[in-house]
Amino acid sequence: MDTKKTPDHTALTPAQMAEQTGVSIETLRYYEREGLLQPVERATNGHRRYSSADKHWVEILRCLRDTGMSIEALRTYCQLGEQGVHTQPERLALLEEHKRLVLDEIETKKQAIERIDHKIQYYTEQISMAGATAKATQPIKGAPHER
Amino acid sequence: MDTKKTPDHTALTPAQMAEQTGVSIETLRYYEREGLLQPVERATNGHRRYSSADKHWVEILRCLRDTGMSIEALRTYCQLGEQGVHTQPERLALLEEHKRLVLDEIETKKQAIERIDHKIQYYTEQISMAGATAKATQPIKGAPHER
DNA sequence: GTAATACCTGAAGCGCACTCCAGGTCAAGC
DNA sequence: GCTTGACCTGGAGTGCGCTTCAGGTATTAC
Secondary structure, X not given: OOOOOOOOOOOEOHHHHHHHHOOOHHHHXXXXXXXXXXXXXEOOOOOEOEOHHHHHHHHHXXXXXXXXXXXXXXXXXXXXXXXXXXXXXXXXXXXXXXXXXXXXXXXXXXXXXXXXXXXXXXXXXXXXXXXXXXXXXXXXXXXXXXX | OOOOOOXXXXXXXXXXXXXXXXXXXXXXXHHHHOOOOOOOOEOOOOOEOEOHHHHHHHHHXXXXXXXXXXXXXXXXXXXXXXXXXXXXXXXXXXXXXXXXXXXXXXXXXXXXXXXXXXXXXHHHHHHHHHHHOOOOOOOOOOXXXXX
């Protein structure tokens, strides 16, 4: 019986929502326009009132966006969600695919870190040597890729 | 004495360079325009000839770009390199800063993975349950954030 | 000589994910 | 009654990192 008119005391104003999720008011509206958020509740004056479910969902959106999922893919995911439980396998597949992508990215970055570390070490050596023997700083045998 | 006119048999054509570095011909030119690559050698017909040093450098550029360093930051880094060894400390600082950023990103992604795994697990359970007891699939107590 | 291929240049265009703007409404405070 | 502030709308603008285009040149293959 309290399905429709409860004023929902926990609802958030756009400003509060933005602050608590780290997603700007404009971006929240943008997400709604793009179908990443189904139409948000309104107060009598037409202002949006975000529910805690909205907040939770936006946090998930952020998590997926932060890991590079496109707006397009997120829209697909949302639409599947709206179509009911029978789309769960598809949603699962989508998430698993995304997870794989993210794991790959992590791997790429780790390898990059190694490479960067190499250069860091090279510079560190060079600099400490330059400090010690102000002269005679031949780049030693085959200085790797200067720059 | 062989400082200038050696035809350099190991030099790469744009097409070869693109294939071997995974960076397109257009992007290579773009990088050069943007000062990420100092002007590349030319054959007598005006075509670019990339040295193995160029190749090495482009691989580093890729590594840094892949980990999110901006074109702007890369330009700075290159310019420092052109200014001589006395900029090594600055370059070192730049790399260390970037490394920190990349480590942070990895951390963010790992956390995201955990969250994604949660949802994957949730869907997996839901789906297997739906398969087993085609009926009576109440979402159990407090189904977390459907969608 | 002709055509195909590989490259050149400067400049315009594109896709993505926002972000900003102009002009308007509503409620509260003075 | 008037101002202020938070929010609304549709639509235009922005920044980044390429990518494409139009028009041209040099070498090789026939």
